[in-house]
Amino acid sequence: MAERGVSPEVQWPARPDTSLALNRMGTFDWDLEGGQMHLDATALEVFDLLPEEFSGTPEGLRDRVPSAEEARLDTRVAQALKDGRSHYGAYFRRRRRDGTPAWTHIQGHILRDADGRPHRIIGIVRDAAHDPDEPGAAGEQSEGRRRMTGVVERTTAILAHARTVNDVTDVLKDPEALGHLGAVSVMLGVVDGGRIHLVAEGQLGSYVPEIEYTRIDARLPMSEAVRTLQPVFIASREEFEQGYPELWPYIEPLSVHSGVYLPLIAQGRAIGALGLLYRRDGDFTAEERNLLMALGSGIAQSLQRAILFEQEHDLAEGLQRAMLPRRIPEIPGARIAVRYRAARMGRDIGGDWYDVVPLGEGRVGVMIGDVEGHDTDAAAVMGQLRIVLRAYVTEGHTPGTAMARACDFLRDLQTDRFATCTYAELDLNTGAVQMVRAGHLDPVVRRGDGSCHRLQVAGGLPLGLPQREHPGAGYPVTSLELHPGDTLLLCTDGLIERPQGDSETGMRELMDAVCDGPVDVEELADVLCDLIGDVGGGDDMALLLLRRRGTPAPRGGGPLRLRLAPGDPRGPTTARHLIRAAVAAWGAREQADEIELAADELMTNALVHTEGGGHVSMRMTAEGRLRIEVEDSSSALPHRREADDWSLSGRGLLLVEQLAQEWGVEPRGGGKCVWCEFAVPGPAAREAAAPARAAR
Incomplete structure (x- = not known):
């Protein structure tokens, strides 16, 4: 190599390979079909590789090209191939042998066969460290801006569909979402009274236990962001150590060099804060700050919607449950389990109900029903209908008469609502059952031997429909027997509804679960609730199970x-x-x-x-x-x-x-x-x- 300041002896005119070598510009030849890549000596020197260190494939450059840069280059090449272009170029950062970064520029010419299919790329790679005005840096900055802007746009679009706080946290913990921001840890805190509750922490597990619950007046960056309504930018580890000594013992062992804490502001007040920790050194540019603040604004709106949704849903579900029986009485001779699950529909609530009515002398009445609609009016009608039907059967009316009077009552309310219902009156001493059905699902029974089937119960019209439009309509009573060890199941259609209205599939799954489920009614009720999970059709669900205790009566001792x-x-x-x-x-x-x-x-x-x-x-x-x-x-x-x-x-x-x-x-x-x-x-x-x- 020539001494510094002394030009080497170069013939006139210079050979092409000499010109390329003096300007640290090498060549490559990439066989797309075979996957092989050739680098000349200068290209190897640009990548700071010895000939024996290069494998002859693109994978051989991974020690010198960071994964993020490799992904960006692959995207650039794929787009050029897809668009049918013959050339492409890009600036990227490579990693020298000592780990320091250096700018590099690559330019390729795409060869295609007679059918237009690309099969080979021939190009040059050069050291761009001395480019005027650092065009490589400008290229990275432009690429970084596009990447961050895209992340903000995609994240905001995804969060627009978030309906619960869990939906918001799932987005933040998704590596494909905020991971492109380069953060090694993403944290979300929600203001709860005078404290901040950390509800989400994602990425590489840089979790700080002490900030799961913190006071707003604490000397922590997330608390400061909430308290001042201003973002907190931390540019170095020294700022972490000096500015937040309570946090520093947990940051020190992590590979964290900077961070930002954004207040999540809705209607002029902080409802939470977003924390992002980075490995990078240095302050954030004005453009980066603006993008991050835009991201915080989008998250704040989604978080506020989710919090309001959950508050409204909890209020609606509380109202619904207040109209259901507060407790189910102990019935000698039977084991009874009930369940209610509200639909995840904001403040909308349904009219599903159940009830158990002791009638004395070993008799009990059980009912289940569903008022049309999902609103407070449906819940109010449900409460009135449940109470009046309970009153009728307690007075001693027969099942058919009680159902007919309940129908008249609902019609007289003039609510334009109808309801379906099933009522069964059981004599647990004899097993005799009298059952009446008003437009509701058929009950299911599981016998003591494990077999199960749907009961064919004569049905009348739903409650509240004008009977004069249906001459001869009534509520016939079906008599049957429930043997010791048999289990009677009553439910609303929310238990069998499935997406796209596929209730037949739901009914088959229900029957299979009942047949294969545990004997204990409480355990069976849990199994049936788990059956629908989150795949239901958006309706609420009520369930009642009754299992008759005892053993069969001796011969000749029946009723x-x-x-x-x-x-x-x-x-x-x-x-x-x-x-x-x-x-x-x-x-x-x-x-x-x-x-x-x-x-x-x-x-x-x-x-x-x-x-x-x-x-x-x-x-x-x-x-x-x-x-x-x-x-x-x-x-x-x-x-x-x-x-x-x-x-x-x-x-x-x-x-x-x-x-x-x-x-x-x-x-x-x-x-x-x-x-x-x-x-x-x-x-x-x-x-x-x-x-x-x-x-x-």
């Missing part, structure tokens, strides 16, 4: 229920015969005459003093008593009266009172139930009553 038709001369005779047989099966043969006589008096009273006939039923109670019930459609309550020696009537209830341990009358909607009970001693009765006692 008896008969219809008493007016004008049927054989009805009472048949009833007496069946009652005597059932009494014998329960081990009370010695009392058969008294029980039969009392039942006959109650049946005669119903047939003589009412016009619609009635029903007679007999069962064993949990206390080991044999209970006889006669229901009729008359609302007139019977009363005991004294009869003289020549009276032909008036002795029935006196006789029942003498024969039975207890008797009474219960209103049942449009009619009543007259009942009496007999104590049945002996092991047979205790065995028959064992399932009811165990169910408690």
Whole structure:
């Protein structure tokens, strides 16, 4: 090499290779199809590589070209190939052997075959450290501006769809989002009262535990940004150490040399702060500051929307839950689990509800329903409808009558809303179920053997629809039996809705989950809620599960229920015969005459003093008593009266009172139930009553 200041001996005119070498300009030849790359001696010198250090492929330059620069060059080449251009050029920074950066310029000529497909690039690479006015630096600055501007634009566009604080934090933690800003750590703090709560921290894990919860008046850069409403720019490690000594012990072990903390301002007040930490040294340019502040403004708007959305949703969900039962009563003989999940729809709330109504004597009513719409009016209607339906069934109305009256009530409200509903009344002593459905989903039952199926329940119109437009419409009652160990499932359509309205898929998934799920109703309810996750159709959901406890009754110990038709001369005779047989099966043969006589008096009273006939039923109670019930459609309550020696009537209830341990009358909607009970001693009765006692 020639001495400094002394020009080497160069022939005249200079050879091309001499001109290239003196200007530190080398050549390369890149085979795009084979992936091979050739660098001449000067090009190797520009990259500060020895011949044996270069692998002959583009990957061999990775020790000298930072990954960010490599990605930018690949993008430049790909764009030139895509656009059909024959040339491209770019400035980039390479890394010398000692790690110091240096400017480089590359220019390539693209060769294409007869079909226009690129197959080879021949070009030059030169040291651009001495270019006038550092065009390489200007190129990097221009590229950096475009990159940062693009990041701000893309991030703002993504954040425009964020609906929750978690959505905002997910964007900030995404390496593809803010990672292009060059930050090694991205932190988001939300103002909560007099403190700042760090809700997101991403990138390389440069997490400072002490700032998870900080006071606004603390000597920390994030607190200062919130307190002053001004961004805090930190240009060196010395500024971290001197300006924020409480933070410095956590910054010192990190490869952090600078940082910026931006206040997130909405409607004139700080709602949070954004922190970005960098490996770079030096202050931020005015253009960088403006871009970062624009980024902070976009994040602030999205964060405010998310906070307001969650506040409104929490308020709406609280209102919805306040209108649901505060607690589900303990029901002897059954295990019940309920769930409600609100749709993620801001302040919009739905009209889904459930309720459990103890009816005494081992009976319970369960209901579930859904009022049309997602607003406060739907929730208000739901609250009124739930309470009025509960009142009707508590008064003793039959399921069909209670549903019809609820329909009239909703129609009289003149809300232009309709509702679907299912109501089931269960006798847990016998397993008898009376169910009525108003436009709602069919219930599902899982039997004790694990099989499950949908119950075909006769249905009427949704509540609130004008019945006069549908002559003959009503609410028929379906009778069925729930055996010990069976589980009844009632739900609203939010449990089966799926995107694009695919409810059939949802129903199949529900049936599979019910069949394969745990026996415990609480665990099963959790499984079904997890089933919908976040893929539901945007509707709220209510769920009620009831599992009947106990074991099957012994042979001959099942309930008896008969219809008493007016004008049927054989009805009472048949009833007496069946009652005597059932009494014998329960081990009370010695009392058969008294029980039969009392039942006959109650049946005669119903047939003589009412016009619609009635029903007679007999069962064993949990206390080991044999209970006889006669229901009729008359609302007139019977009363005991004294009869003289020549009276032909008036002795029935006196006789029942003498024969039975207890008797009474219960209103049942449009009619009543007259009942009496007999104590049945002996092991047979205790065995028959064992399932009811165990169910408690």
